[in-house]
Amino acid sequence: MAKSKPSRPSSPRDKRGASVSKIGWGDRLQAWSSHHKTSALVSLQKLLATPLQSLMTWLVIGIAMALPSGLFLAIDNVKTLGERWDGNPRVTVFLQRGIKEQAALKLRDKIEALEGIASIEYVSPQLALQEFQASSGFGDVLDLLDENPLPPVYIVMPADRAVSTEELASLSEQLQAFAEVEFVQLDLEWVQRLQQIIAFSQRFAFLLGFLLSLGILLTVGNTIRLAIENRREEIVVVKLVGGTDAFVRRPLLYTGLWYGLVGGIVAWLMVLVGTLVLMGPVRELSALYGSDFSIQGLGFIEVLRLLLISTGLGLAGSWLAVARHLHLIQPR
Amino acid sequence: MIKFDNVSKRYETGYEALSHVNFQIDHGEMVFLTGHSGAGKSTLLKLIMLMERSSRGQVLVANQNLNRFGRLQIPYYRRNIGVVFQDHQLLFDRSVYDNVALPLLVAGFQPRDAERRVRAALDKVGLLNKEKSLPITLSGGEQQRVGIARAVVNKPPLLLADEPTGNLDPKLSAEIMDLFEDFNRVGVTVLIATHDLELVQRLGHRELILKEGKLIHGGDADG
Structure with a gap:
């Protein structure tokens, strides 16, 4: 597009009168981006x-x-x-306090016979006490106790890691049914x-x-x-x-x-x-x-x-x- | 350049500002538009500027029917018209230079090109030494000349002025009119609305006279 040549408004122009100043597209684009810059600034x-x-x-x-x-x-x-804890469901089985070691071992066999069990870990009352003392900050208080208040515990791991909550619930019900069991806790509950x-x-x-x-x-x-x-x-x-x-x-x-x-x-x-x-x-x-x-x-x-x-x-x-x-x- | 074809303008209030106006202004003409206040002078200019639309009839500018312009095209259309207002319409928060440069900025001129044009326009109105001043520090006559520089900086083929000498004394008014004549001499079509009849008669250009919205002199139907 023709740029109008540099001239003062008073300079003589063609007979048809002053022409409209034309601006090329390149100039317009440049003007557009420069106006963006100025506007921003x-x-x-x-x-x-x-x-x-x-x-x-x-x-x-x-x-x-x-x-x-x-x-x-x-x-x-x-x-x-x-x-x-999410991908690692487990069921904690608290046994009756003061249960005989024999009975506890028997229960272990019964639990292992259940379907969908990967492994069982036994936590003796002594071990549990040690762990508790180490991690809870109540160690000194526990020292004051005459006897170990903690029951023996089985920690049961389901075979299927992605076990559904319903399956876990039914497993814990089965565990709860044993006479030796005092209390079953699903570790998943609090996660849920x-x-x-x-x-x-x-x-x-x-x-x-x-x-x-x-x-x-x-x-x-x-x-x-x-x-x-x-x-x-x-x-x-x-x-x-x-x-x-x-x-x-x-x-x-x-x-x-x-x-x-x-x-x-x-x-x-x-x-x-x-x-x-x-x-x-x-x-x-x-x-x-x-x-x-x-x-x-x-x-x-x-x-x-x-x-x-x-x-x-x-x-x-x-x-x-x-x-x-x-x-x-x-x-x- | 400008052609009014049976143009009427009725406002929403029912007031008819213009009725059946017919006239034509040729390329390169300089024309005065006179009449008492309220006769429709401003309305007529506003129709040309597309600040208002006609209720009836057609306004043609440079052979383009203004009725056909959509809202989005109006800005581009206005860039071809320089306008001078009685109240200057300057921006008081920026310098004389920036005021005059505004139409170029809006149209997307290169800064260097714009600078040359602004200087030329300010030189023409004799205010080159005031480019850094704020408009508020200038006299009324100087402010009006800044307004004129802004109106012509884009080299528009058409220049409109609404009472450009309304607030000025006779000597300053004559100077301003000289400027308009200069622009007309280089081919710009000039239409000036004014009530300064003495000035109009002295300069001897064609005159359109409006009375209560009707063109009573200088129009097509005028015998």
Whole structure:
């Protein structure tokens, strides 16, 4: 396309009058990308020019994002706690206290005769006491006891590792039927309960996340609406000199994007600080339970996801405001 | 360049701002549009700018029927028209240079190309030394000249002005009109709405007179 040659407006032109300035597609593309750059930069500068106001919005978004992500992180951590036992079901059979060794051995044969048993491990009362003393932290207290309060225990491993909970339940019923057995405990029970709690918490976290996302959309939307009001005059002039809707929209959308992105970073920092603060106490607590469990913070993918979601929400919020309010501003 | 074919404009309130207006302005003409306030001058300009749409009849600009323009095409259409307003419509949070450069920025000019054009436009209106100033620091006449520089920076074939001398004293008004005549001399079609009859008579260009929405002088049907 012909570029109009450099000339002052007053220079003589052809007889038909001044021609419209033409711009080539390459130039347009370059102008488009450069306007993107300027819009991004200028909108960020504008946010930083009113630091207190921007910080408030960033904090609101940060908190709204940090709550559900912190909750999800906590759930993930608890999940790993449950998964350690997950694929390893076993049934603990407590025998009658004071049972004769002979009777206990007889019972072992009976149990082994049952279907679907992989192995049986015998824990004598003495062994159990030693283990308990080592791991519970109640060692000193146990020393005060005259006699060993612990019964002998068989730990029964089902042959099928992926045994269903129904099968396990029926196995434990069979075990419970033996007279020598005082009490049967499915180690899976607490895992099941944990999983129920996790499922519940996850749904709760999703609900919370959904509501807070809605909050972010409205917050950003309202902030952008105010920005549109403040720039009404500018928008009118830009439209008068031939600015497209996209041109007017661009800086506003970038503003929303910055709200979301920086808000996401704030949320990440909040979760990070929370994790660091809790890490020490949790490690101490789990050490008390004889576990080497420690909190896992947000991984790279999770941080990326957090930032993407918050940026997306910021962008969507500003888009909503722009779509609703921008077309109402027309030159009059 | 501009052709009004039996154009009427009735607002939603029922007020008829223009009724059965017929006229034609040729390429390279300079025309004054006069009439009392409320006679429909602004409405007529708004129809050309596509800020309003006609209720009846057709407005043609550069042989294009404005009724056919969709909302999305309006910005591209407006880039071919320079407009000067009585109240300047400058942006007070940016420099004179940035104000004048706005139409080029919007149209996607290269910065270097834009810079040359802005300088040329500012030079033409005699404000090259004020490019870094904020509009608020300028006098009324200077602000109006910034508005004119912005209107012509894109070298539009058509220049509209709505009461461009409304707030200026006679000497400044004459200077502004000189500028418009300069642009007209290089081929720009100029349409100026004004109530400054003395100025209009002195300059002696063709005159369209509106009265209560009707064209009473200078139109096609005018005998």
